[in-house]
Amino acid sequence: xxxxxxxxxxxxxxxxxxxxxxxxxxxxxxxxxxxxxxxxxxxxxxxxxxxxxxxxxxxxxxxxxxxxxxxxxxxxxxxxxxxxxxxxxxxxxx
Amino acid sequence: xxxxxxxxxxxxxxxxxxxxxxxxxxxxxxxxxxxxxxxxxxxxxxxxxxxxxxxxxxxxxxxxxxxxxxxxxxxxxxxxxxxxxxxxxxxxxxxxxxxxxxxxxxxxxxxxxxxxxxxxxxxxxxxxxxxxxxxxxxxxxxxxxxxxxxxxxxxxxxxxxxxxxxxxxxxxxxxxxxxxxxxxxxxxxxxxxxxxxxxxxxxxxxxxxxxxxxxxxxxxxxxxxxxxxxxxxxxxxxxxxxxxxxxxxxxxxxxxxxxxxxxxxxxxxxxxxxxxxxxxxxxxxxxxxxxxxxxxxxxxxxxxxxxxxxxxxxxxxxxxxxxxxxxxxxxxxxxxxxxxxxxxxxxxxxxxxxxxxxxxxxxxxxxxxxxxxxxxxxxxxxxxxxxxxxxxxxxxxxxxxxxxxxxxxxxxxxxxxxxxxxxxxxxxxxxxxxxxxxxxxxxxxxxxxxxxxxxxxxxxxxxxxxxxxxxxxxxxxxxxxxxxxxxxxxxxxxxxxxxxxxxxxxxxxxxxxxxxxxxxxxxxxxxxxxxxxxxxxxxxxxxxxxxxxxxxxxxxxxxxxxxxxxxxxxxxxxxxxxxxxxxxxxxxxxxxxxxxxxxxxxxxxxxxxxxxxxxxxxxxxxxxxxxxxxxxxxxxxxxxxxxxxxxxxxxxxxxxxxxxxxxxxxxxxxxxxxxxxxxxxxxxxxxxxxxxxxxxxxxxxxxxxxxxxxxxxxxxxxxxxxxxxxxxx
Amino acid sequence: xxxxxxxxxxxxxxxxxxxxxxxxxxxxxxxxxxxxxxxxxxxxxxxxxxxxxxxxxxxxxxxxxxxxxxxxxxxxxxxxxxxxxxxxxxxxxxxxxxxxxxxxxxxxxxxxxxxxxxxxxx
Numbered sequence: 001x002x003x004x005x006x007x008x009x010x011x012x013x014x015x016x017x018x019x020x021x022x023x024x025x026x027x028x029x030x031x032x033x034x035x036x037x038x039x040x041x042x043x044x045x046x047x048x049x050x051x052x053x054x055x056x057x058x059x060x061x062x063x064x065x066x067x068x069x070x071x072x073x074x075x076x077x078x079x080x081x082x083x084x085x086x087x088x089x090x091x092x093x094x
Numbered sequence: 095x096x097x098x099x100x101x102x103x104x105x106x107x108x109x110x111x112x113x114x115x116x117x118x119x120x121x122x123x124x125x126x127x128x129x130x131x132x133x134x135x136x137x138x139x140x141x142x143x144x145x146x147x148x149x150x151x152x153x154x155x156x157x158x159x160x161x162x163x164x165x166x167x168x169x170x171x172x173x174x175x176x177x178x179x180x181x182x183x184x185x186x187x188x189x190x191x192x193x194x195x196x197x198x199x200x201x202x203x204x205x206x207x208x209x210x211x212x213x214x215x216x217x218x219x220x221x222x223x224x225x226x227x228x229x230x231x232x233x234x235x236x237x238x239x240x241x242x243x244x245x246x247x248x249x250x251x252x253x254x255x256x257x258x259x260x261x262x263x264x265x266x267x268x269x270x271x272x273x274x275x276x277x278x279x280x281x282x283x284x285x286x287x288x289x290x291x292x293x294x295x296x297x298x299x300x301x302x303x304x305x306x307x308x309x310x311x312x313x314x315x316x317x318x319x320x321x322x323x324x325x326x327x328x329x330x331x332x333x334x335x336x337x338x339x340x341x342x343x344x345x346x347x348x349x350x351x352x353x354x355x356x357x358x359x360x361x362x363x364x365x366x367x368x369x370x371x372x373x374x375x376x377x378x379x380x381x382x383x384x385x386x387x388x389x390x391x392x393x394x395x396x397x398x399x400x401x402x403x404x405x406x407x408x409x410x411x412x413x414x415x416x417x418x419x420x421x422x423x424x425x426x427x428x429x430x431x432x433x434x435x436x437x438x439x440x441x442x443x444x445x446x447x448x449x450x451x452x453x454x455x456x457x458x459x460x461x462x463x464x465x466x467x468x469x470x471x472x473x474x475x476x477x478x479x480x481x482x483x484x485x486x487x488x489x490x491x492x493x494x495x496x497x498x499x500x501x502x503x504x505x506x507x508x509x510x511x512x513x514x515x516x517x518x519x520x521x522x523x524x525x526x527x528x529x530x531x532x533x534x535x536x537x538x539x540x541x542x543x544x545x546x547x548x549x550x551x552x553x554x555x556x557x558x559x560x561x562x563x564x565x566x567x568x569x570x571x572x573x574x575x576x577x578x579x580x581x582x583x584x585x586x587x588x589x590x591x592x593x594x595x596x597x598x599x600x601x602x603x604x605x606x607x608x609x610x611x612x613x614x615x616x617x618x619x620x621x622x623x624x625x626x627x628x629x630x631x632x633x634x635x636x637x638x639x640x641x642x643x644x645x646x647x648x649x650x651x652x653x654x655x656x657x658x659x660x661x662x663x664x665x666x667x668x669x670x671x672x673x674x675x676x677x678x679x680x681x682x683x684x685x686x687x688x689x690x691x692x693x694x695x696x697x698x699x700x701x702x703x704x705x706x707x708x709x710x711x712x713x714x715x716x717x718x719x720x721x722x723x724x725x726x727x728x729x730x731x732x733x734x735x736x737x738x739x740x741x742x743x744x745x746x747x748x749x750x751x752x753x754x755x756x757x758x759x760x761x762x763x764x765x766x767x768x769x770x771x772x773x774x775x776x777x778x779x780x781x782x783x784x785x786x787x788x789x790x791x792x793x794x795x796x797x798x799x800x801x802x803x804x805x806x807x808x809x810x811x812x813x814x815x816x817x818x819x820x821x822x823x
Numbered sequence: 824x825x826x827x828x829x830x831x832x833x834x835x836x837x838x839x840x841x842x843x844x845x846x847x848x849x850x851x852x853x854x855x856x857x858x859x860x861x862x863x864x865x866x867x868x869x870x871x872x873x874x875x876x877x878x879x880x881x882x883x884x885x886x887x888x889x890x891x892x893x894x895x896x897x898x899x900x901x902x903x904x905x906x907x908x909x910x911x912x913x914x915x916x917x918x919x920x921x922x923x924x925x926x927x928x929x930x931x932x933x934x935x936x937x938x939x940x941x942x943x944x945x
Contacts, residue, residue: 324901
């Protein structure tokens with residue numbers, strides 16, 4: 001799936017069912033975040049929820065092509081994500 | 095920031111507001127009053143004060159604060175708006191106008207106006223009923239936004255759990271994290287999402303997040319707490335300052351829903367402990383099972399660890415970060431290491447030893463045959479064998495850091511038992527040496543550290559009396575030096591007291607009364623069997639293990655111990671160890687038919703023992719080496735070899751631990767790799783010989799114990815090596 | 824994209840000084856002279872933070888906060904209330920309405936910037 005709006009407290013209620021549906025319906029659940037222009041902790045929280053829910057059914061939830069603001073947040077929160085290439089890890093912001 | 099225009103706005107605005115106040119107050123003085131007018135009056139004063147503060151106009155802020163406070167009471171109905179009060183407020187308004195015009199003109203109020211202001215404030219104070227005197231300066235109250243810099247950088251651990259309503263209140267926890275990085279450096283973050291309920295029950299607009307944050311900052315506690323001011327009622331916040339104890343971290347970690355594996359991981363990731371410390375902690379756990387350490391004590395001072403880290407500052411912090419990164423790389427990391435049975439490793443090294451000998455044999459044969467091609471092939475082989483040997487030895491090398499870190503706990507526990515305040519500083523933890531050596535040096539180090547704390551560091555009162563910092567310091571240091579490793583155990587305590595050592599040595603019969611000893615020789619006395627400098631027997635020193643045991647343990651490792659002590663300043667015990675026990679680069683010398691090996695890294699130079707020098711040195715035991723006195727040993731005499739000296743003798747100048755001596759030998763035979771074979775039991779106590787080896791042609795050569803020989807040369811006059819030394823002379 | 828801050832206060836000089844400080848730090852600033860005026864500025868534009876005085880004519884700060892909380896596109900905007908010690912009761916009211924951050928008057932521009940930075944860096 002692809003999210004092309006902001007991932008914030010304003011859109012969290014709408015995004016939650018979409019993310020859960022992706023996990024339920026897709027054999028390889030993933031989300032393309034290349035078009036996300038704004039993300040806050042509510043958005044981050046949804047990604048963490050999705051990852052946990054996917055793991056609960058034995059799948060890996062992939063975060064694909066995070067946009068710059070998403071990268072900043074993942075790095076700030078030290079949350080790892082799959083990049084297009086090999087595993088890359090978010091380090092702490094310095 | 096150009097505020098000129100804004101300032102002009104302020105003056106105009108204040109004039110308008112003062113005008114408004116005047117009109118309202120005149121109405122009040124005629125007995126009219128309605129709530130909205132009181133409110134407007136209050137608002138005017140409030141605005142004048144608020145804006146004055148922005149420009150730093152403290153005079154206006156101070157005075158208007160009183161007016162505002164009284165109007166607030168009127169607004170609440172606590173004080174009635176009487177004509178008298180209206181008249182007073184009118185006078186106050188006039189004074190405010192005077193203040194505003196003064197700042198507008200850039201002048202100061204005259205003395206009379208200042209007196210009027212003070213008098214008006216006093217009168218306003220009577221309405222405020224003492225509790226909030228108008229004279230009180232509100233600027234002092236708001237002085238909370240200072241730089242908050244407290245001094246040195248320290249490691250802070252912040253543990254925060256945000257409340258459910260945080261998002262709804264417009265707060266983004268990530269904003270606080272970003273702001274944190276402006277008051278310090280965030281070195282570690284762990285995001286906690288475990289409070290997120292089951293998907294069905296999870297409210298996407300509620301916040302379930304928490305963070306564990308490692309922050310390196312010079313800010314003070316209130317500044318760091320201040321970051322979370324706006325969510326204070328809406329979060330659980332715990333801040334561990336740099337002086338926190340490990341127990342605080344443990345409590346924090348225990349409050350987390352983490353399994354055991356994760357606890358250590360979390361601590362490392364948050365930088366509360368380094369990976370090496372985690373390793374050390376795990377070892378201590380193991381050691382506890384074996385009876386070392388006190389299981390009840392958990393309170394190691396994190397501050398001490400951090401001071402220790404700080405002593406090697408930025409590179410270490412970077413290294414710690416690298417290590418953290420490696421740790422996150424968990425799986426990749428695991429596959430990079432293979433656990434190997436130490437016995438297998440030893441077998442490999444033994445075999446390489448044999449290979450070295452065999453290679454030397456081929457070389458010898460090639461030389462004898464004069465076969466140039468064979469010689470060349472043998473030389474290539476030799477180089478490769480040398481490389482393989484180095485790599486194999488490297489396999490056995492481990493950093494001494496893990497051993498050092500074990501002492502954090504020891505120092506903490508012992509300091510508590512002794513009721514002393516002692517910090518442990520560690521340096522050179524990444525210095526590598528042979529695994530066997532690391533294992534065997536641990537006990538002597540333990541003894542030295544305990545000794546430094548017990549006998550070295552003075553009681554706190556004494557330290558304070560002597561103008562020293564109340565907290566004592568024990569230092570562990572390791573570094574490479576001329577082909578060996580040096581390990582130092584230092585303290586900043588009282589130093590060795592020479593008169594007491596001499597008195598005790600005399601009473602123990604170790605030295606005759608009135609013996610003339612150098613400072614160094616006196617210090618060496620503490621290594622004598624049974625010698626103890628403790629003035630009282632306690633459970634630390636009363637274990638029957640003395641410095642003599644330390645010395646013999648080190649000697650067994652082909653190492654040496656020396657003392658460096660200054661009375662009142664402290665003591666450093668310096669242990670020198672060879673890097674490895676197995677193979678050395680040797681220099682071969684011949685005396686008559688015997689061949690001896692001298693460790694190459696101790697050879698300084700070779701000189702010819704000329705006839706002239708021989709004549710000059712006759713009857714003495716030293717020669718003149720470029721104007722310096724060089725004591726020498728006749729190897730022929732020392733080992734009672736017999737035979738006639740060669741017509742041309744040579745002197746091999748050796749050096750160890752800053753001391754030099756010459757060894758008089760017949761022939762110089764050149765370099766060779768030497769596999770050390772231990773001497774049989776019978777020869778173990780022979781002075782001057784440290785081991786044996788087999789030469790390429792199958793002959794046995796003895797390896798000279800240069801440190802022992804140097805001690806012999808330099809300590810000849812007052813030689814008291816104790817029972818372990820039986821000289822061969 | 825620069826962060827936008829809505830500054831609401833009846834004092835033009837305060838808005839001006841705060842505006843200069845915020846712009847200097849890299850924020851965009853929109854001004855409102857009271858609650859009513861400020862609501863008209865919440866017209867669909869992106870606003871990352873609101874700074875509002877408590878005591879203002881026409882519509883005071885508390886009523887303004889309550890109105891903001893009703894706007895679907897602005898209800899989660901962080902709000903800094905400008906308060907004084909003498910307005911503690913008002914402050915509690917504002918917090919209950921959902922404005923959890925505050926700066927105490929009188930303040931220096933730097934103090935305002937520090938408070939703003941905690942909620943949103945430029």
